[in-house]
Amino acid sequence: MRFLFVLTTLSLALAGCNGGEDFSDATVPGCPAGAGCDPSSRGDVLVELAGPHVSNLGYTCTGTNVVFFTSDADQESVDSNGNVVTVPAFNALCPNNSQGVEFLIGNALFEGNYLSLGSIEFPSQEAYTRYAVTVADLKNSPFREATSEAQSRNVAALIQGLDVDSATPDFVEIPVAVHEVYDNDPETYEQAIDTAVYADFRNDWDAFFVAVNAQLTSGSLAGIDPDPNVPLAKVERANGYTSAGNYSFRSCIFITCQDENPSSAAANDTVTINLPGRLTNDAALGQPPLILPNGKVMGLGLAARGASQTDFKQELVAFTASTAVNEKLQFENAGVISIEPDGDTDLAVQGRFLNKIVYNDFLPENGVGKTDIELNYPNLGSSLASGDKGQLTGTLVGDAVELPLSGELEAAPQAEPDQTVIDDLALAGPFTVRLMRACLSQDDAADCTAIPNPDIETADDGSGNYPPEINNKSVTEEQPRADYYGSDVFCLDVISDISSPDYGVVMAGPADGTCPTSAANSWAVGFVTRTLTDSNSANISLLFAPDAAQPDVTANFGVTIEGRVDLDDACTPMYRTGDDNFDVGLRALWVDGYYPYIQQKEWVAALSPPASDEPDNTVSDLPEDQQEMLRAISQGAVQFFSGDPGGACDPLAP
Structure with a gap:
């Protein structure tokens, strides 16, 4: 299929929530990687x-x-x-x-x-x-x-x-x-x-x-x-560890790709794909994909295709379970597929990281200047191997595509974490994790408990885990939140074998809440990103998207958590990253990029069809209680503790 690449953008009204935190002190340039980009000047x-x-x-x-x-x-x-x-x-x-x-x-x-x-x-x-x-x-x-x-x-x-x-x-x-x-x-x-x-x-x-x-x-x-x-x-x-971290991947947001094949039913459609999903002002919708120290790649995003701003389709997509980067930082067995029941996106991913960036060496037909690789490494533009160029091939929202792909580092971990801290973290596990959400007026009061530290957990400036109000109703209590498939707790363990490729990786057990014990019931979902010996604590970054084809193998598919575990406390609670948050005891935040998205689509689809002269149903047409629930299941506070549910460290134990 042939595409015409034009320097325009398609405005997509995408739903999402970005509540994550940068877990590093790394900074990135003012201009994202990709052809058609106008970079800012370099610093030291x-x-x-x-x-x-x-x-x-x-x-x-x-x-x-x-x-x-x-x-x-x-x-x-x-x-x-x-x-x-x-x-x-x-x-x-x-x-x-x-x-x-x-x-x-x-x-x-x-x-x-x-x-x-x-x-x-x-x-x-x-x-x-x-x-x-x-x-x-x-x-x-x-x-x-x-x-x-x-x-x-x-x-x-x-x-x-x-x-x-x-x-x-x-x-x-x-x-x-x-x-x-x-x-x-x-x-x-x-x-x-x-x-x-x-x-x-x-x-x-x-x-x-x-x-x-x-x-x-x-x-x-x-x-x-x-x-x-x-x-x-x-x-x-x-x-x-030097290749791990949060990365973003994108195609056709600064350079929009338009299907020019007249024989295609999707002729003249504009297409785009971004992980995480992004608006045309480049605002991220959710946390960037995560590459683990063992090379595994996880992440959620949005693929879209449309003839206009009002006539388009989008699908929630994620990396396949086999997606990884090898020791040369080349993608291996990499793919992106739809994770919606009726989705039709299946893409192969290729490319290689060159100093933390994937280049595509592409310049649109009406583009000016240089390609992304020529801009940064002038001598490599003509010699970059085709397999090292960022590219997506396959089906995107129902039609064949061949698209340039760019990727760039968003946040980097500590290059050499302290082995003693990782050992101590592993010894303190396994850990139980429970996601808490805001209680609503429609909830059973028996399930709700008071939110601890309400002044910081429900801060007016948005720095807390909950909004102070949902639809003008005060948020003062919380309750456990089950995921889309019904799981409400899950078990994690940390790999501390320094001779293993999985050193520092966090493994999740199955969705029934049992702990990981073997390769058959363990999934890599994150890693220890930073060890802080002065405070005997460790930062952990988690993204629960180990297998796009089986979103129910672990609990809470699509959830991201970045937090700091206190190893001086025998129960090892997890707080927000940053010294101030750690000192005041602000619990870690979770953000979900899957459950609210899928639930919203199901509820909107269940509404009575609009009249022929009326616009399609949207989230604003949902009943108030459903709109409130979508807000409540999007983000909240993390309960993270050593031991089993109901044990001595469980905040909800009798």
Whole structure:
């Protein structure tokens, strides 16, 4: 099918609720990825090398004369505008006119000698202000290569072998002597870092390690591990966390796609798909999709097709259960399908993340300027492999399409969470989760209990979990909310096996409320996004959309939760993220993108058909009690606690 791409937008009156929170301190550029975009100017860029973190690692910002060394403590520096800024521990800071950052040992200043360990190339226009990367990103930036590839493997082993302090297992401490020895005699110690045979690589570097150890007044270097799997394990774990987070995916919202096939029944229809669903002002309807450290992708969105603003169809869609990104950050077995009973959307997804962004290299027929990849990586526009370009193919709301796809990072997790905190979190589980909703006048009073901390839970400014009023009726009580299929509680567990690809992942049990015990009754639905050792707590991000084809395998399909678990409390309650929310005890918020949507469609469809000269029924035609219920089942407070329902930690236990 052929499409005409025009620089217009289709206004879609979409229903939804966005009550989620950013679980990170990452920031994104002012312009979303995609052709037809007018980017804002770049700012200074922080780059964090993880897997593990490294102190006293040299770096230079390409295109500038900046040469610095990373530190295990926060440092003060000056940004491009002359403002004093804090450079977080283990981060490199590059000014906004630099093209990238190169990591090294030795001395890259003036006539110094250094060995490059690889570099990160920044996008020309749409750079993020923070990047978390591993050695797998350093060889062929902006592409990530396999960890087992010789250069990635060797650089990981070399960096970890340069550690002089075994008392700091969480990071590598490179002594000054490493840089001095290499700078003073590079011809003697310069060796290849891409040697194919690992044993040969170790032997080649023996003399350098001997020379450095001879300069040390105390201690000695750890040395290159004889087993390459030891350093690789740390990189692979960091690969998972540095690629995880919230991402948004879109096609045809800034560049609207119009069906131009005259033989199609949908000729001249305008089509679009976005995860999460978005309005034409780019406002998100719901939380962005979630990519877990194990590569699993989950998310909900909206696909639409229409001839005009008043004549269109839309479907709620989600990623299929098999959708994942591999270690090279390429989509594998990826698809998006309708999750409505009568839906007709089934799309294959392809593409590859290049420094957190999926590019489509597409320019519409009447477009001007450059494609998205040409805008950011001018030298890659003609060489980007077709399988690496973002694309959707298949059926969208009943007709065949082939559409460009863009994707971008919205929120990133901590690159290296604290293992002890994750272990403690796993030991505190399994956890019971119950979603609470506002009680309405139509509810049975026996099911309702007073909302705790009503001043903050029902705040006038919208920062609470409930509105102060629903249809001018005060909200003072809450009750458990069952999902669309009738489940009201569910069980979660945290994977703490550091050798597992699922490390840090949160598993959900089946919809009957039992706990996950095996692969047959466990579904990955989230992960530990941040550990806070000072407060002995951990942030968790959850999105209950493990299988679009079977939305009833776990409870509360379509619900997102982002919260902070208090491990100093034996019952491990969950609060909103952010220090202020945690300190005052504001419970975590849940937001549902599935149940209210489906329920609204069913209730509207059940209304008496309008007269032929009247507009179609909408949510405003529903009875007041149904409108109130739709509001109540859209968001509320989370009860999260250790143990079983009815146990000592259950807030609703007798």
